[in-house]
Amino acid sequence: MLLAIAFLRSILRNMKDPLLSLPGYSLRRAASAMIAELSARLAAIDLRHTEASVLILVNANNDLTASALGRKLDIQRANMVPLLARLEAAGLLYKEPLDGKSHALLLTDTGKAKLKAAMAIITSFEGDLIARVPEQHRPHLQAALNALWQNG
Amino acid sequence: MLLAIAFLRSILRNMKDPLLSLPGYSLRRAASAMIAELSARLAAIDLRHTEASVLILVNANNDLTASALGRKLDIQRANMVPLLARLEAAGLLYKEPLDGKSHALLLTDTGKAKLKAAMAIITSFEGDLIARVPEQHRPHLQAALNALWQNG
DNA sequence: TAATGTTGTTATGAGTCATAACATTCCTAT
């Protein structure tokens, strides 16, 4: 009964903005707001959020190639080229041949320092992000999100 | 105790992919996978997801101007121009002067038909989306997402 | 060894987004 009333209220409240009832729309808006804020924070150390994720994965994996990295991040091989080129030009990572055609990605010392700075920003950002979610929903968010894309 | 074991497992599982522990990353991936799929489905009626949201809001609001619409969708005034121009060129909406500088946006009959087709696709898409979320998390997703960006 | 698949790369175009600038029109505070 209470639920029914709440539901009717939400319909009335959303009459002029039907998008608010669509999880897909909420998801898109939440993500783009989140990305905008994270990007702003990472700009302080001249890093883009995509680049931060590259540093994280390169650091965590040995003999990671550009292709494998792209597969993990769901970024096309072709699009890895300018991404990695920028990081290489900034002296954050370098490549070492694994065989005739593959290269392992490795962090330079500068890259490791940058990663540390990035992790500080990201950790504090994630904390702020979760803090915005009402406590009763908090434990469900991560699992629900991952269900939406992993092996989805 | 069981929780602690589950937590340790998740750390081990994510050692090579630390990104999976970051809600922000999960959010980004979920959103981009969702957008890709919705876009693919809307392509069947030659509509982009942004355009669908415009049709929905124009239909639901009287005397909606381009600026007001942009504010609702969090799209810059400047970026509304090409967006609306495409919809106008497709004969889906038209403008009527409200005063010397503002125009009300209105759907044509073609636009209303297109909206109906879009809603069918979107409704079924949203259903599929929610179906992917384990039942115990489902009631929390929408509220958690909205908390992340609304008056956030 | 021949066929097939993978890697790294170049090139290109679409979609989204941000910013700056401008003229016209409006609102408001004096």
Next chain:
DNA sequence: ATAGGAATGTTATGACTCATAACAACATTA
């Protein structure tokens, strides 16, 4: 009522992400 400030629609421009096609060099397998 009017002068100053705000809002609207618009053009222009550049950044970032993403998708696709094509290619040569190399690896893998059947």
